[in-house]
Amino acid sequence: MTYLEHIGKYFIMLGRVFKKPQRAGVFREALMKEIDDLGLKSIGIIMFISFFIGGVIALQTALNLDSPFIPDSLIGFAAKRSIILEFAPTFCCIILAGKVGSYITSSIGTMRVTEQIDALDVMGINSISHLVLPKLIATVFFYPFLIILAMFLGIFGGWIAGVLSGLFAGTDYIIGIQTDFKPFLIVYAMIKTLVFSFLIATVPSYHGYYVKGGSIAVGRASTQAVVWTTILIVIANYILTQLLLT
Amino acid sequence: MIEVKDLHKGFGDVEVLKGISTKFYPGKTNLIIGQSGSGKTVFLKSLIGLHTPEKGTISFDGRINTKFTEEEKQQWRQEIGMVFQGSALFDSQTVEDNVMFPLKMFTKKSKEEMLERVNFVLKRVKLENSNDKLPAELSGGMQKRVAIARAIVMNPKYLFCDEPNSGLDPRTAIVIDKLIQEITDEYQITTVINTHDMNSVMEIGEKIIFLNKGKKEWEGTSDDIFSTENEAVVSFVYSSNLFKKVREAHLNKTK
Numbered sequence: 197m198t199y200l201e202h203i204g205k206y207f208i209m210l211g212r213v214f215k216k217p218q219r220a221g222v223f224r225e226a227l228m229k230e231i232d233d234l235g236l237k238s239i240g241i242i243m244f245i246s247f248f249i250g251g252v253i254a255l256q257t258a259l260n261l262d263s264p265f266i267p268d269s270l271i272g273f274a275a276k277r278s279i280i281l282e283f284a285p286t287f288c289c290i291i292l293a294g295k296v297g298s299y300i301t302s303s304i305g306t307m308r309v310t311e312q313i314d315a316l317d318v319m320g321i322n323s324i325s326h327l328v329l330p331k332l333i334a335t336v337f338f339y340p341f342l343i344i345l346a347m348f349l350g351i352f353g354g355w356i357a358g359v360l361s362g363l364f365a366g367t368d369y370i371i372g373i374q375t376d377f378k379p380f381l382i383v384y385a386m387i388k389t390l391v392f393s394f395l396i397a398t399v400p401s402y403h404g405y406y407v408k409g410g411s412i413a414v415g416r417a418s419t420q421a422v423v424w425t426t427i428l429i430v431i432a433n434y435i436l437t438q439l440l441l442t
Numbered sequence: 443m444i445e446v447k448d449l450h451k452g453f454g455d456v457e458v459l460k461g462i463s464t465k466f467y468p469g470k471t472n473l474i475i476g477q478s479g480s481g482k483t484v485f486l487k488s489l490i491g492l493h494t495p496e497k498g499t500i501s502f503d504g505r506i507n508t509k510f511t512e513e514e515k516q517q518w519r520q521e522i523g524m525v526f527q528g529s530a531l532f533d534s535q536t537v538e539d540n541v542m543f544p545l546k547m548f549t550k551k552s553k554e555e556m557l558e559r560v561n562f563v564l565k566r567v568k569l570e571n572s573n574d575k576l577p578a579e580l581s582g583g584m585q586k587r588v589a590i591a592r593a594i595v596m597n598p599k600y601l602f603c604d605e606p607n608s609g610l611d612p613r614t615a616i617v618i619d620k621l622i623q624e625i626t627d628e629y630q631i632t633t634v635i636n637t638h639d640m641n642s643v644m645e646i647g648e649k650i651i652f653l654n655k656g657k658k659e660w661e662g663t664s665d666d667i668f669s670t671e672n673e674a675v676v677s678f679v680y681s682s683n684l685f686k687k688v689r690e691a692h693l694n695k696t697k
Binding site for chain 2: 306307315320
């Protein structure tokens, strides 16, 4: 299958995803389950990584800006910008692509190879919409909150690192994070998060839904899904940055 | 009644079904038998609409399925029950949720009414008190019974089973076969079973069609199969010594 065929098939799949759910009650149940599986169960890892990476960003910035001509508040400013612009939306979404993407592909792929998707089709259910739409809505609505949490914890982690290491004063760091605050940068980060969330839900779903074979094929599809989601996030990041910030 | 006329289906250059015509009657267990690769699964999947035939028609009580409007197709889908080879139960849902799923999707029954119906069909397949179990907690035979319960919960007119007793021990396989036969008779369902289990052929084969290389090679009942001279059928059905002896005993008895 050529790349062009995959792209065509992916967009045909998207066309079938956006159909009105057959039963609102069943859809609501599925949505709640997906919010739990894809969102709530990812809070722990995002909190952990954000806090420590935020600390590392602040320490690295402090170590690299070791000059009497540069005010210490610049450390907080640079750490805030790095976390809001790139670390929280892009880095966290790449982590989520690995964690959630492989889960989505393997769960849908297993349903494919064990004929559960055929069972849905025979019943007259739009299986693509039934399986993918709740995941898509769960990620697109929940991940912005997760990324905002990552921003807070990353910046907080930077402050803690500074205080504990003694490399910079906590007050200077707070002055830095308050300096030149541009709300558009949060909007930019949220736009990126929405696009990345869409990719995290749909690309692994595509790989899982069209898997052929057995358990090895499902494993291979999971790996491919994570690789392609990551590649697409990186490309989308470049395009969005070019469009929104230049 | 399901009537198949001149059914053709292929994948790429490979023609899998080469003009199959037959009829399946209500209240009877209709069996499709044949070697692996003979086209049984493709035939069954064409009957249930998972494959679109390239040529030929399949009509359900006079309604041709390829000519259905979206609404008619939806209605027809609800008249179908399907038992998959691996049961195809939704593994994240309990037995009760699995069986209730079609009711939730396609009826406006209250929760109590749905539960009543679920308990009725679970009782019918002799699986009371298993409502809260997950499919992984059940044996293969029990999973098949849940699959049958889910297939009949909407009162289908047509029941399709893809190798319903594969992977089961002979005793459980007979229990499943008998259950399908009883349900078929009780609700006058048109049942089509895809199998290569010779015990099923002998036990419940009210009508049997034998597929060979994508063509219908032979058609008859479980009694006819003892006396047939068709070489392909004889070499397939009586490939084991046990069945050869059964056939000889049957022929000696009827002489």
